[in-house]
Amino acid sequence: MIILASGSPRRQELLRRVVPEFSVEPAQIDERALPVLAPRAYVQRLAMTKCATVAQRHPGATVIAADTMVAFNGQLLGKPQTAEAATAMLEQLSGQTHQVHTGMCVAWPDKTARQVVVTTEVTFWPLTSVEIADYVATGEPLDKAGAYGIQGQGALLVKAIKGDYYNVVGLPISTLARLLTAKQ
Numbered sequence: 001m002i003i004l005a006s007g008s009p010r011r012q013e014l015l016r017r018v019v020p021e022f023s024v025e026p027a028q029i030d031e032r033a034l035p036v037l038a039p040r041a042y043v044q045r046l047a048m049t050k051c052a053t054v055a056q057r058h059p060g061a062t063v064i065a066a067d068t069m070v071a072f073n074g075q076l077l078g079k080p081q082t083a084e085a086a087t088a089m090l091e092q093l094s095g096q097t098h099q100v101h102t103g104m105c106v107a108w109p110d111k112t113a114r115q116v117v118v119t120t121e122v123t124f125w126p127l128t129s130v131e132i133a134d135y136v137a138t139g140e141p142l143d144k145a146g147a148y149g150i151q152g153q154g155a156l157l158v159k160a161i162k163g164d165y166y167n168v169v170g171l172p173i174s175t176l177a178r179l180l181t182a183k184q
């Protein structure tokens with residue numbers, strides 16, 4: 001049995017491309033309880049914590065978990081809580097290149113686990129304040145790290161990407177498929 005330890009509908013959608021059958025059980029950990037770490041270490045720690053939380057409840061299952069964060073100038077940008085916070089994040093990212101890090105963890109029933117962090121570089125076009133305001137008004141930024149969704153209207157903000165597109169959406173599926181195959 002495979003369990004996706006995530007409440008993200010985007011991750012569920014993407015995992016379907018890798019494995020035909022799985023169940024879903026969000027770990028719902030309190031992200032504020034974690035220590036301050038460098039961006040890559042932070043997403044790795046969060047993915048591992050989500051994975052371990054669900055694996056503990058289901059010892060016979062293979063558990064997959066992930067966490068995605070945007071990093072700009074060494075600073076972490078998570079999900080904005082308000083429209084104002086979303087605006088501030090988009091103003092920071094305008095015309096600049098940032099990193100999207102996804103920490104991913106797979107835990108198998110034999111108690112072994114593998115973790116990876118996949119990084120994609122994303123460059124935004126210079127954005128006008130009207131463009132930012134219009135995008136924030138769509139509501140799309142609110143549940144997304146870095147205040148944008150590359151798979152939605154946020155695509156219009158993006159000038160270039162270097163690396164795995166699916167990593168930006170929240171689950172680097174080609175890396176995940178290889179992790180799962182290597183174990184068989």
Ligand SMILES: Cc1cn([C@H]2C[C@H](O)[C@@H](COP(=O)(O)OP(=O)(O)OP(=O)(O)O)O2)c(=O)[nH]c1=O
Pocket residue numbers: 005006007008010011026027028066067068069070079100143144145146148149150151154168169170
């Ligand atoms: C940058 C970017 C982020 N995101 C999303 C991916 C993640 O769902 C979200 C970051 O939040 P996460 O904390 O990684 O995930 P989650 O809270 O949605 O789900 P769970 O913890 O239960 O697994 O931002 C996009 O959908 N598109 C993008 O372009």
